[in-house]
Amino acid sequence: MHFSPTEEVLPIVVIGHVDHGKSTLIGRLLFDTGSVPEGKAEELARAAAAEGVPFEHAFLLDSLLEEQAQNVTIDTTEIRFRTRRRRYAIIDAPGHKEFLKNMLSGAARAHAAVLVVDAQEGVREQTRRHAMLLPILGIRHILVGINKMDLVDFAESRYREIAGSLATLFAELGLPEPTSLPLSARLGENIVQPSPRMPWYVGGTLLEALDAVPALPSLDDLPLRFSVQDVYRRGAERLIAGRVETGSLRVGDELLFWPGRKRARLRAFAEWPPETTPEEASAGRSTALILEEEIFVERGMIASSLEKTPIEAREFPAKIFWLGPDPLRVGESYELRLMTQSVGARVTEVDRIIDAETLSVQDSQKPGVAPNEIAEVLIRTQRPLAFDNASEIALTGRFILAKDGRILGGGIVLGARYPKASLPPVHQSSPLFWTEGEIDRDERTRALGHRGAILWFTGLSGAGKSTLAIQLETHLFRRGIWAYVLDGDNLRHGLSSDLGFSAQDRRENIRRAAEAARLLADAGLVAIVALISPFRADRRKAREIAEAAGIPFREIFVHAPLEVCRARDPKALYARAERGEIPEFTGIDSPYEVPEAAELELPTDQLSPTECVERLMKIVQEAIAVPNRPSLREDPAAII
Known part of the structure; x- marks a missing residue:
């Protein structure tokens, strides 16, 4: 049967426990929809008769797969059939391990699944695993x-019993109740035509249920994601080869390449023969880009528009399904593959583990994730990664974990935070990337006993920021927690000595402070920044600098009434500002924007320094996740 390449194709996967009839069901679908090559069924029937065995529809699938395996130009994971509504591509999944490998490697992108359950055996362990894995x-x-x-005499009671068990299973997984259909693939009952043997079922046939699955969402309508596969030279031109995964792009569009935020304009596409080269490329097209600017681009990068960008981070939350023969261990190094990106990665935290057989939540303090368990984890990569939440763009939100070339698990990104505002691109011609040492953040965390973090103290001059920052540094240091204060005045003596006090210079001073704090936190220290930082936009950018690097950031609003701050005036700044010696002084002739969502507020006119430090120590405990130490809530004497 001839299929037009422009027709919609809905990819589906047929899965289930071994011997529950997957191959027979696929063979029957192909046969009853007229999707078997002419004469193929008769040929197999003659072969079966010659060997003295009855003809099975599963033979059709086996034969087609064997032919595909001999033809390297055909995707060996797909068998196609069609209905009056559309075409379907069945992803071959003959066994549990093969299915997982195919799906996790991204060789096929299934939009729907048919889960096959034996009416005699009912719901089995593998059924549960598949049901949990499909949403991931x-x-x-x-x-x-x-x-x-047919093996249970077409009994309605048995069908209702299994359908009820499946409804309960899906409800436990937080999934909508599935459409359950009674079938006999061997006899062709309720596959394409309604079954006269099951008149009690009026829910329609399997083919009708497939045709009722919503069409694939248009990938063209999603934000642009162009996956770079390689970079080639053609004379003086650099050709950036890859695939438009989602969205579309036109000649003249401005692009950002991630990770790194390199910016360039698309000058032209490059394809062969030249006369077929387009002016525009949409989702699904493999092509090569020629850029107007000479920027550094390499395999693994993802291009986006300037408006709707991916996430760039080295740490993100995810839900994974572990398949390896040995448990996944926290802190162990694996290879993470996402699109064409490949980076070293480690699971640093396991928040929740779900047993695939019992669906019970296991102890998250275990040292790892056992085979066939699903876990919610925090993943840390050796260098920045570009990705999306799977709920936003599935293609750039799925990944696999491997070791020594062997796929051990896979998962999806869930709950990662997109930048609140567009980050500025780096210099267009910059070939710079972050240099990684041999000692990564996880090793520093284990050595120091705590994670690095940034505490950003903001408030009017005289509110008590520096006083509390210094006291907090002392308390942390005495508890074995490495910390360092970055005070605004101290920065002006060195790092920002070239800056004045214009609005632009003040913004730059805050940016430098944020970058310096990020470096300290990356080294494992608690960076305590004490700056007036009066504007929300500047504080927001400081937070984005930290969170883009996967570093916890906590905003601390230290405040007191202006009259109290004036009365304290430890540096006589208010008096000088009122005399006109300090222009644009915050609180006098320049505004202060109160934080809208600070993690902690400290009214220093109402709390003593000791009370303030007690509250600060509690938020530090949460930010740095100190292991094997007494809770500060349970041991307040430890900070006094």
Whole structure:
């Protein structure tokens, strides 16, 4: 049967426990929809008769897969059939391990699944695993074929029993109740035509249920993501080869390449033959880009528009399914593959573990994740990674974990934070990337006993920022927690000695303070920044600098009434400002924007320094996640 390459194709996967009838079901679908090559069924029937065995529809699938395996130009994971509505591509998943490998490696992108359950055996362990795994892979449309109804005399009671168990299972997983259909793939009952043997079922056939699955969402309507596969030279031109995964781009568009935020304009596409080269490329097209600017781009980078960008980070939350023969261990190094990116990665925290067989939540303090367990984890990569939340763009939100070339697990990014505002691109011609040492952040955390973090003290002059910062540094140091204060005045003596007090210079001073704090926190220290930093936009950018690097950031609003701050005036700054010696002084002739969502507020006119430090120590405990230490809530004497 001839298929037009422009027709919509809905990719589906047929899965289930071994011997529950997957191959027979696929073979029957192909046969009953007229999707088998002419004469193929007759040929197999003659071969079966010659060997003295009955003809099975599963032979059709086996034969087609064997032919595909001999033809390297055909994707060996797909078998196609069509209905009056559209075409379908069945992703071959003959066994549990093969299915997981195919799906996790991204070789196929299933939009829907048919979960096959034997009417005699009912829901099995592998059924539960598949049901848990499908949502992780982004598959939300799930049909259940309760197969082999002929072996239970087409009993409605047995169908209702299994359908009820599946409804309970899906509810426990937080999934909508699936459409469960009674089938007999061997006899062709309720596959394409309604079954006269099951008149009690009026929910329609499997083919009707498939046709009712919503069409694929248009990838063209999603934000642009261009995955770079390689970079080639053609004379003086550099060709950036890759694939438009989502969205579209035109000649003249401005692009940002991630990680690194390199900016350039698209001058032209490069394809062969030249006369077929387009002016525009949409989702699904493989092409090569020629840029107007000479920027550093390499395999693994992802291009986006300037407006709707991916996340760039070295730390992110995820949900994973572990398949390896040995447990995943916290802190152990793995290879993380996402699109064409490949980076070293470690799981640094395990928040929740779900047993795939019992669906019970396990102890998250275990040292790792056992085979066939699902876990919510925090992942740390050796260098910045570009990605999206899977709920936003599934293609750039899925990844696999491997070691020594062997796929051990996979998962999706969930709950990562997008930048609140667009980050500025780095210099267009810059070939710079962050240099990684051999000692990564995880090793420093284990050596120091705590994570690095940034505490950003903001408030009017005289509110008590520097006083509390110094006291907090002392208390942390005495508890074995490495900390350092970055005070505004101290920065002006060195790092920012070239800056004045214009609005632009003040913004730059805050940016430098944020970058310096990020370096200290990356080294494992608690960086305590004490700056007036009066404007929300500047504080927001400081937070983005930290969070883009996966560093905890906590904003501390230290405040007191202006009259109290004036009365304290430890540096006589208010008096000088009122005499006109300090122009644009915050609180006198320049405004202060009160934080809208600070993690902690400290009214120093109402709290003593000791009370303030007690509250600060509690927020530090949460930010740096100090292991094997007494809780500060339970041991307040430790900070006095």
